[in-house]
Amino acid sequence: MHVMNVDRILYLIRTYSWLCKAWALPFTPEYKIQAPIFLLGTQGGGLTLLSRILRRHPSAISVAGNNDYWTSADELANAFGLFLPFEFAGLRYKAPSHPVLTAPRSWTYASKELLPQYRKTASDANNELKRKLIRAIRFAIMLHGNDKENCRFVDKSQSTTLRVGFFYELLKEYDPRFVLVTRNPYAAIYRAANGKAGDIRRLSNKLCYEERVRICTEHYMNSVRAVFEDAKLQGIPIHIVQFEQILEKPERTVRRVCEFVDLDFSRDMLPNPDHCFPLGSRFKGRWWPLRVDVNSAYIEAIEDWVIEKVNSIGEDLIYKLGYEVLGRR
Numbered sequence: 001m002h003v004m005n006v007d008r009i010l011y012l013i014r015t016y017s018w019l020c021k022a023w024a025l026p027f028t029p030e031y032k033i034q035a036p037i038f039l040l041g042t043q044g045g046g047l048t049l050l051s052r053i054l055r056r057h058p059s060a061i062s063v064a065g066n067n068d069y070w071t072s073a074d075e076l077a078n079a080f081g082l083f084l085p086f087e088f089a090g091l092r093y094k095a096p097s098h099p100v101l102t103a104p105r106s107w108t109y110a111s112k113e114l115l116p117q118y119r120k121t122a123s124d125a126n127n128e129l130k131r132k133l134i135r136a137i138r139f140a141i142m143l144h145g146n147d148k149e150n151c152r153f154v155d156k157s158q159s160t161t162l163r164v165g166f167f168y169e170l171l172k173e174y175d176p177r178f179v180l181v182t183r184n185p186y187a188a189i190y191r192a193a194n195g196k197a198g199d200i201r202r203l204s205n206k207l208c209y210e211e212r213v214r215i216c217t218e219h220y221m222n223s224v225r226a227v228f229e230d231a232k233l234q235g236i237p238i239h240i241v242q243f244e245q246i247l248e249k250p251e252r253t254v255r256r257v258c259e260f261v262d263l264d265f266s267r268d269m270l271p272n273p274d275h276c277f278p279l280g281s282r283f284k285g286r287w288w289p290l291r292v293d294v295n296s297a298y299i300e301a302i303e304d305w306v307i308e309k310v311n312s313i314g315e316d317l318i319y320k321l322g323y324e325v326l327g328r329r
Contacts, residue, residue, distance in 0.1 A: 010280030015064045015073040018080070018143055025083065031141045031148050033134065033174045037261045038167060039156040040227055042220055043106040044196055045183040046243030047156040048286045053254055054261070056269040059152045061144040071281035077157035080136050087120055087129055087166070088136070091159055100206060107197035110162055110222040111215045118159060119226060120166035122234060130170045152263065161223045165230030177261040178236060180227050182321050183243040185220055187295035189310055190302045192216045213306055221314035224321065242322065247290045
């Protein structure tokens with residue numbers, strides 16, 4: 001069997017190994033939850049790289065591993081989606097139906113058509129949902145914590161980007177930390193619309209290119225706008241980090257992230273060619289070497305009308321995120 005297939009199988013086994021202990025879920029001990037870390041952004045925007053860096057810290061855990069398995073699945077919405085309610089899932093499991101924008105979703109759930117179903121705010125929080133979210137985090141601690149009283153939960157479920165205020169309201173007594181990872185919007189949108197996003201690729205025979213660009217642009221901008229709206233309304237601190245800065249200046253950029261989330265930084269957290277991937281690792285290219293030119297091909301190929309579409313929907317956000325607004329060439 002091909003090594004890649006073995007890794008994929010092991011990845012799935014390790015991701016869903018909790019099923020063997022699902023009986024213990026109602027009896028999960030009340031472990032201390034310390035400043036859980038939520039990485040926000042869009043698929044393909046650098047979240048995997050930053051998540052892996054943070055999960056190399058000895059105190060870090062995710063839904064499927066700890067620092068020994070720092071390449072594990074790290075999305076609460078997917079790995080625990082089978083037992084979580086829609087408010088914490090909805091991309092792969094418990095996804096609302098739509099005649100065209102079908103699940104699993106990665107670049108469509110924040111589009112105009114689906115945003116109302118996925119957007120959750122503080123007003124949607126209640127004690128029952130709080131209990132379920134806290135239990136899920138403690139279940140991860142029970143499964144993967146080496147020092148169960150000193151764990152830092154790290155998650156990168158992209159749907160949380162539309163639910164920052166909601167998650168903050170549920171977890172505010174535990175001091176949650178939110179880090180928004182951005183990627184150049186022109187490159188990210190062009191990349192997704194041309195098929196790098198799985199759900200958009202499935203739509204290539206149903207929707208014209210112009211429609212796919214519209215959906216991707218709405219998805220990117222609605223995701224970012226939701227973060228800013230919740231942060232302003234509830235006074236939630238948000239650390240914004242550009243994917244490009246992680247690639248160009250990894251140590252300085254990650255040090256600042258670690259300061260914000262209150263993790264001790266070590267250089268061994270950064271990508272290194274000597275690092276060995278744990279068994280069951282996928283996406284091994286998302287580590288070393290760091291490609292500082294990752295956006296170049298997309299920026300060079302993007303059409304003028306796509307630039308205009310992106311600007312028409314989110315020019316204010318492009319400025320706010322610190323990117324140059326492109327004009328007609």
